[in-house]
Amino acid sequence: xxxxxxxxxxxxxxxxxxxxxxxxxxxxxEDYRCVEVETDVVSNTSGSARVKLGHTDILVGVKAEMxxxxxxxxxxxxxxxxxxxxxxxxxxxEGRGGDDLGTEIANTLYRIFSNKSSVDLxxxxxxxxxxxxxxxxxxxxxxxxxNLFDAISIAVKAALFNTRIPRVRVLEDEEGSKDIELSDDPxxxxxxxxxxxxxxxxxxxxxxxxxxxxxxxxxxxxxxxLLVSVTSKGAVTCLRKVGKGSxxxxxxxxxxxxxxxxxxxxxASLQNILxxxxxxxxxxxxxxxxx
Amino acid sequence: xxxxxxxxxxxxxxxxxxxGELRKIQARMGVFAQADGSAYIEQGxxxxxxxxxxxxxxxxxxxxxxxxxxxxxxQYSSATFSTGERKRRPHGDRKSCEMGLQLRQxxxxxxxxxxxxxxxxxxxxxxxxxxxxxxxxxxxxxTLAVLDAGIPMRDFVCACSAGFVDGTALADLSHVEEAxxxxxxxxxxxxxxxxxxxxxxxxxxxxxxxxxxxxxAAQAARDVHTLLDLVxxxxxxxxxxxxxx
Numbered sequence: 001x002x003x004x005x006x007x008x009x010x011x012x013x014x015x016x017x018x019x020x021x022x023x024x025x026x027x028x029x030e031d032y033r034c035v036e037v038e039t040d041v042v043s044n045t046s047g048s049a050r051v052k053l054g055h056t057d058i059l060v061g062v063k064a065e066m067x068x069x070x071x072x073x074x075x076x077x078x079x080x081x082x083x084x085x086x087x088x089x090x091x092x093x094e095g096r097g098g099d100d101l102g103t104e105i106a107n108t109l110y111r112i113f114s115n116k117s118s119v120d121l122x123x124x125x126x127x128x129x130x131x132x133x134x135x136x137x138x139x140x141x142x143x144x145x146x147n148l149f150d151a152i153s154i155a156v157k158a159a160l161f162n163t164r165i166p167r168v169r170v171l172e173d174e175e176g177s178k179d180i181e182l183s184d185d186p187x188x189x190x191x192x193x194x195x196x197x198x199x200x201x202x203x204x205x206x207x208x209x210x211x212x213x214x215x216x217x218x219x220x221x222x223x224x225x226l227l228v229s230v231t232s233k234g235a236v237t238c239l240r241k242v243g244k245g246s247x248x249x250x251x252x253x254x255x256x257x258x259x260x261x262x263x264x265x266x267x268a269s270l271q272n273i274l275x276x277x278x279x280x281x282x283x284x285x286x287x288x289x290x291x
Numbered sequence: 292x293x294x295x296x297x298x299x300x301x302x303x304x305x306x307x308x309x310x311g312e313l314r315k316i317q318a319r320m321g322v323f324a325q326a327d328g329s330a331y332i333e334q335g336x337x338x339x340x341x342x343x344x345x346x347x348x349x350x351x352x353x354x355x356x357x358x359x360x361x362x363x364x365x366q367y368s369s370a371t372f373s374t375g376e377r378k379r380r381p382h383g384d385r386k387s388c389e390m391g392l393q394l395r396q397x398x399x400x401x402x403x404x405x406x407x408x409x410x411x412x413x414x415x416x417x418x419x420x421x422x423x424x425x426x427x428x429x430x431x432x433x434t435l436a437v438l439d440a441g442i443p444m445r446d447f448v449c450a451c452s453a454g455f456v457d458g459t460a461l462a463d464l465s466h467v468e469e470a471x472x473x474x475x476x477x478x479x480x481x482x483x484x485x486x487x488x489x490x491x492x493x494x495x496x497x498x499x500x501x502x503x504x505x506x507x508a509a510q511a512a513r514d515v516h517t518l519l520d521l522v523x524x525x526x527x528x529x530x531x532x533x534x535x536x
Contacts, residue, residue: 042338042370042372042373042419042420043336043420044336044372044373044374044375044420044422045372048372055323055324055325057323059370059419061370061371061372062372063372063377065377082371084368084370084371084381086368086381086415086417087342087366087368087413087415088323088326088329088340088342088415088417089325091344091350091413091415094364094366094413094415095366095382095383096383136371136372136377138370138371138372138377140370140417140419142323142340142417143323143325143326144325145325288333288338289319289322289331289338289340290317290319290331290333
């Protein structure tokens with residue numbers, strides 16, 4: 001992970017501030033930084049989203065391609081995740097330097113989406129055992145300022161909301177050979193329901209309290225963090241402890257309660273923004289990186 | 292290519308441009324706050340980001356340090372969703388390595404490396420959307436990023452691609468025109484002196500036509516220079532307003 005060198009005095013300063021519920025930039029322990037979300041940024045994808053959480057910048061592109069369903073799930077399509085930690089974020093990610101972090105994040109995403117209720121994979125099936133849609137979700141990490149998992153999960157949810165998969169029909173001949181026909185109207189497409197897609201809330205333990213949305217400096221002070229994947233209804237689907245320190249069981253329960261609270265608010269505002277953006281329609285002015 | 296007319300009888304190309312016309316260019320400097328210098332450029336549908344770190348101490352083995360000048364290190368990476376067909380590896384494949392070397396050669400000619408001996412300058416270019424002219428977009432974005440980082444350069448480096456169809460030289464090729472298989476020329480120019488930093492040509496072209504294609508590419512690069520100059524001045528103006536000058 002991109003790291004920052006902090007002196008002991010700075011660490012003590014941050015810890016004392018967190019004890020009093022006042023962080024370095026003035027936020028409370030449960031406040032997020034300003035989040036900017038924009039969808040449909042890259043045009044030759046089926047769906048894309050860009051999320052800027054403070055100085056953390058993530059770009060997600062979703063490409064839908066046709067493939068064969070997996071043997072154990074013949075009636076469903078599937079999602080494939082790939083995370084690229086670009087050298088833009090830090091020179092340490094040049095060449096193969098970013099591969100470790102990328103694999104870790106991709107594995108976390110796989111684990112979250114392996115839950116049956118997250119995305120309805122049956123809508124991705126074209127004809128059982130033969131054809132299905134495979135969604136390749138590619139995450140590009142452009143700038144890193146702490147709290148990567150949260151930003152990536154928000155971006156993935158926004159990109160899946162924006163994904164438009166062309167509608168196809170399977171035509172069967174008299175001889176039994178199947179042909180796949182694409183609909184004539186380019187705007188005729190199926191959308192995925194992202195109601196139950198969870199978002200990750202990362203809680204970092206600093207001193208005796210825990211903070212939401214830690215910056216790079218705060219992550220350097222914390223010994224252990226808890227990744228909690230929360231749905232919009234407040235259900236916890238996945239839990240993982242990261243970091244080299246240890247957590248005691250009581251603080252884990254406290255952190256889980258905090259994450260449920262924070263997660264519900266996060267989902268509500270994300271849904272709000274996505275629907276507002278959608279309602280502006282095709283006349284929306286796309287800003288992307290130029291704004 | 293059968294069925295696709297790259298240049299119509301009235302002189303219009305597939306996307307409606309004239310032979311020597313560039314695509315719409317929009318650029319912005321200072322996109323990322325954490326890097327020393329960064330820039331973003333859109334040339335038509337091709338979008339590229341460039342980030343510069345440096346000059347800083349040599350990373351890795353000290354033996355690579357050059358006693359009289361700085362080491363320029365470039366990496367070219369294109370996102371997996373940038374092309375029509377999904378790419379499996381963003382960087383590390385042969386084409387990306389070759390592009391990285393070409394960018395390095397281009398910028399070693401332009402950056403005043405003698406001013407920073409024993410140090411390293413990293414230029415990382417990321418292509419977000421590829422619609423032809425990726426090398427040119429990368430060079431233009433990297434020029435702006437190097438300027439944003441405050442690293443002294445001999446001159447702007449402006450690049451453009453050019454092709455040849457039906458006796459006419461086309462400037463700034465899009466993906467459709469590149470895929471048609473005609474001759475393609477990539478040119479990186481230092482506009483003030485007219486010196487060429489990099490020249491590369493694929494496919495067969497009669498030498499009688501070479502001068503025309505070269506001139507078309509050079510003129511297009513000079514046009515790009517005019518636009519990039521405006522972008523830099525606008526950026527400096529905004530920065531000085533914020534400082535209250």
